[in-house]
Amino acid sequence: MNPVLKLLLEGGSLTTAQIAQVAGFSVSEVEQHLEQLKKDKILLGWRPVLDLSREAAAAATVRAVIEVKISPERGGGFNRLAERLARFDEVESCYLMSGGYDLLVFVKGASLQKVAGFVSEKLSTIEGVLSTSTHFMLRCYKDQGFLLDVGEATTTRLNVAP
């Protein structure tokens, strides 16, 4: 695997210069690796992992998970409808699932009404969508590998030890 990609997967927040030091490359080599990852459509973009409950302005954002049942189509299966749903700005993530429903859709909106409106007016009215079941998120404990607000013991490691 691309050594830069390996470091990115560890989830640290190293700068390009730091990645260069750790991986034993020059900064421009790391930039080339990143460029290649973008060209290969492996690296799509950057997003920080945030605890938005600590940021008043953003804390009002409402998030929901929607289980969507859709009817598959001859030739394309679930893909055409899934891609169509995924294009909405409100949709943050969209997965095809095994089990009791077909798509799991993560959406966000400025308020509960906005999300509800999106589901009732956009999502469920699309031809081929059979049913939706919306679950609003109340609190986040862990996001993308990062624990939120759960105190890992502050380090008590001795500074000098045998």
Next chain:
Amino acid sequence: MSNDPKRWVAGHVAALPKSGIRDFFELVAKMKGQDVISLGVGEPDFVTPWNIREAAIFALERGKTYYTSNLGMIELRRAISTYVTEHFSVDYRPEDQVIVTVGVSEALDLALRAFCNPGDKVMFHQPCYVSYHPSISLVHAQGVAVPTFAKDNFALTAEALRAAWQPGCKVLMLNLPCNPTGGTCDRLQLEAIATFCREKDLLVLSDEIYSELTFEGTHTSIASLPGMAERTIFLHGFSKAFAMTGWRLGYACGPAALIDAMMKVHQYTMLCASIIAQEAALEALTRGWDSVLKMREQYHRRRDLVVRRFNEIGLKCHSPRGSFYAFPSVAATGRTEKDFASGLLLEQKVAVVPGSAFGDNGVGHVRACFATSYEQLIVACDRIERFVQAPKK
């Protein structure tokens, strides 16, 4: 009559030198709150993986709060036996050839107490872990230091062993990969050592606590070499590979008669290792390997980073094949290792341990532990570079 309480301290304890680490610990403690980056530790920076911690919590919930068998829980001994067979190619019966101890430190102490008569000679390679020589003195045995050298990447050589050997030597203590040097021996070197041990009828205490942190090639245990299992006590533990230092759990494997002798001492002193730690260790051996591999990969990259930087800075440093310690020479700076370490701490706020804390053969070197985040290591190396380049005060 004297009123000095020291009159009650046993002579051989009073005669033990104070640990060089302790002096340095106190120096660093004085700098509290000053953004010191410590490369002076001897343990992982990772917290014990959650599944292992959770197993301990579950054990408590189920009321696992009793003593265990003196040798340790049989389930754990079985898991240890399987692990040692798979990773080191040596077979030990869980029933009578494995004993679970309070860290490798206790296992070493048990072995020395069980096998040494007063006056027996115990060989150990140096620089070495700080407790080796004192543990030998505590059983009224006599330590015989065998030097290892930077030119050999601090591997122990049979030639050095032969040169240091003297009549009365009974035991050889090995710690490969080694704290503090990261030195280790390849199979050929071990075979030469094994031949020497058979020739001189030495019992080997082989502390292989860092074996899981071997970055290149495979780790060979001296116990796996022909004719060696019968004269080797294999010592290992959970502290380093599974980031479980505070749990204090190790074990010893060896011929039944020798494990039985160690068990005698263990039952009268420790009785058994903590059951909670044993339950956690069982989880570690059964489901902890993904974590070990992840941590090892990070240590590997960190090693490459610090070794490269040290050599760039002009601190000659071999690439340790195992452990999480770099042991660069500070000779090029014109300072002694003690001056270097205290100067670096005071001027640039990076703590490393002077090599002489690990025995006379550590002079001219410092131990830098790279079990710290990439970011911290990068900053620490930059600070060391500034310190080395600054005119000497």
